[in-house]
Amino acid sequence: MSPRRVAALAALLLASAAGAQTNTPTRPVSRELPVPPAADAGESRATARAAIARRAERAPTIDGRDDDAAWRGAQVIDQFLEYEPTPAAVPRFKTEVRVLFDDKYLYVGARMFDPAPDSIISLLSRRDVRTQSEQLKLVIDSYHDRRTAYQFILNPAGVKRDFYVYNDATEDVTWDAVWDGAARVDSAGWVAEFRIPLSQLRFPKGDAHTFGLLIVRDVARTGQRISWPLYRRDVQGYVSQAGEISGFAGFATPRRLEVSPYVVTKNVTQARPGTNAGYTHPQEQAIGADLKYGLTSNLTVDATINPDFGQVEADPAVLNLGAFEQFFEERRPFFLEGAGIFTFRNSCNDIDTGCRGLFYSRRIGRSPQLGGSYGDASSPLNTTILGAAKITGRLPSGLSIGVLDAVTQREVGTRDRTIEPGTNYFAARAQQDLNKGQGDFGAMITAVNRDVDTLTARFLRRNAYTGGLDFRYRFFKRNYELHTSLSGSHVAGTRDAITALQRDGVHRYQRPDDDVTLDPNRTSLVGDAQRVSFSKFGGGRTRFQSVYQRYSPGFEINDLGFQQRADEQLFRNWFAYQIQQPTALFRMAFFNFNAMGSWTTDGLALQRNLNTNWHLQFKNMMWGHFGTNVGGFGGVYDDRDARGGPAVRRSTSWEVWSGVEGDNRKPWTPYLFAGLYGGDEGNTRGYWMEPSVNFRLRSQFSASLGVSYNRASDNSQWYGNYGVSGVDTTHYTFAHLDQRTLSLTTRLNYTASPTLSFQFYGQPYIALGEYSDWRELANPRAEAYADRYRPYGAGRDPGGLDFKQLRTNSVLRWEYRPGSTLFVVWAHGRDAFTTDPNDRLNVRREYQDLLGLHPNNTFLVKLSYWLNP
Structure with missing residues (x-):
């Protein structure tokens, strides 16, 4: 498994294990005794899997308090059970949830009891950013198809998050609905209130409706996760595990037309044509719009005219010397949603x-x-x-x-x-x-x-x-x-x-x-x-x-x-053994074993790999990781390495990696991943290290700093082909590449309120390499590594490479009213590539050279206004 895959899996595991520190929360704690809704003859208790929503005679005020008279008479959902770390255990802390609706909105009020409200973790962040706070999550399957759902999440600081879920478990984190929520910590715990417009949900036409509903509470400081109904990790998917909430009737068909016109002004560094002609900084203005229209209660049109994606974070720097295209994740909201x-x-x-x-x-x-x-x-x-437009939705037929x-x-x-x-x-x-x-x-x-x-x-x-x-x-x-x-x-x-x-x-x-x-x-x-x-x-x-x-x-x-x-053609087998209940040694553990082989369609063996990866969370909430990979055995070939030349036999290769992650409930969390690898009968070898730290100085401010260093000695790096391709006179050449790569990734986040935030992303990237031992293919399918090549270039120096790049992105985001946003963006970049590398990696000198390059700056202001006529 590659380091990137390791990091991705680690992040996935971390996301599933809520934690928090046990210090005093930054939000002031109310000392007034809460006034719970008074029960009347109409109130009843939901069962372990079924509940009933009540029509609201009067809309509740969304202020983070549960003393509104509108909640009286609503059915109480309180049969929550723990699913992590101990499945089906009775929770330490009680939770009560009530659901109401009217012609326009779905209302949810939740009381999270906690005997130690001073220890409730209440951290600020910008919208859709997960922190190690307590939180309450609603998973609403309004289609009631057991595959798709809408998630709405609040933490005690009032930070909102929302996702769309498809294929029963895959979360679309870029989906943003326009909804209201409020939360408050008091002397009995904390309260969360949701007001969700029905226009933001999708459901079939009908006089009565039943929704799927899953409610999840994370008790951050104890690492407990509880749900109604009981969510089981040993069952595939989670939308399909939702309970049912009925009683919805008399819905008017919501009018779903949303328009977000925007204006953009941009200043961009632009080179003048010609050598050493200097730079200009033209000012550009543009207008555009995003539109969302409900064709029916099930189908939605999204359109964008003259879109601008200037507020999107920059791609990470990569120097790709391989034979295949580099994949980059999509980051633009229109295409992600x-x-x-x-x-x-x-x-x-x-x-x-x-x-x-x-x-x-x-x-x-x-x-x-x-x-x-x-x-x-x-x-x-x-x-x-x-321009771009898309129609998405789900019909009553499924x-x-x-x-x-x-x-x-x-x-x-x-x-x-x-x-x-x-x-x-x-x-x-x-x-x-x-x-x-x-x-x-x-x-x-x-x-x-x-x-x-x-x-x-x-x-x-x-x-x-x-x-x-x-x-x-x-x-x-x-x-x-x-x-x-x-x-x-x-x-x-x-x-x-x-x-x-x-x-x-x-x-x-x-x-x-x-x-x-x-x-x-x-x-x-x-x-x-x-x-x-x-x-x-x-x-x-x-x-x-x-x-x-x-x-x-x-x-x-x-x-x-x-x-x-x-x-x-490829054949792969993956096997995993998962322990998700606490034992005497660890809190949870995941072990997987993999075997993979691939061939061309005419049967030439390309890969044979065996791999195992272990991930354990210990009782102190720290994680440990370990993995190893062995490949290239049994006679395999690389038919792309010579860039159109003959297939080259590959010798056995190996890699070992490990990592440790600190307790993410603490104000600062260290991470360290490292690995060793080798191949080509000992002629290729290298190591990599990726230390990093996440820290939070206070509720509003968080940051991360990560270093990645890779020292690679690759004895079979393709260098170039000479002569006429496909004839006997073609020379397919390779060289020994001694390469050092260093990058520093920084993220800073300051959140003044859930609607006003500043984010900074920066990554200087340096890659130095020196070629030597220039050779060409002689007998590419020889069993012995040394017999595959012969000298080329008559002693000429093949040179090297020196690649530098700096990418930063600073974004101020203000949601000045629901759905309407102001972005102020500064994107900064510098880069250069030469074939004359320095003799050794001198960090100070390299950064001085990088900062001496001419900058490319983009300054952008984007103002959008959400209309719901």
């Missing part, structure tokens, strides 16, 4: 949190593909999105649909030459539920059409289409799952464009030692992919998954999807 419906799992592991398949929204608004050929420093860095269309404008470089043609992107997805959420059957199509001209037609495909079908079914109490998919692709263009596609890093048709032949007369390329998985995700302590997937040599989805390579 509701993205779950566009997921088509033909290329990812079901145990991963994200999928990379037919739809990869980062293709829309991408960097101009021909900017390096026909652009200069003054050319656009990203393609302008003229059919979920998503349709997206986006248009980008033509971008030009020097001498009015096109660097990115005007393009239309389209994606449509449908999934039909089967047997009350036990399974589903789905289909997806995508289309890309470019307005290519004479110049761009030589390099870019004119159109690209993909399509797929998938089927999923759960059985044996929903603990086991079968999932299959079949997809295909068709791309078309000029002979030059399709020849370039055959030769690129995904396909490598020009390889001299395989059964795939490059055809320079092709004007289209067709491919297919298949995938089948059998999994156990619930029941007892064991989990497993077996996956087989295959890509044909011509499969191509990168015009609107993400795919690193074609011509591959």
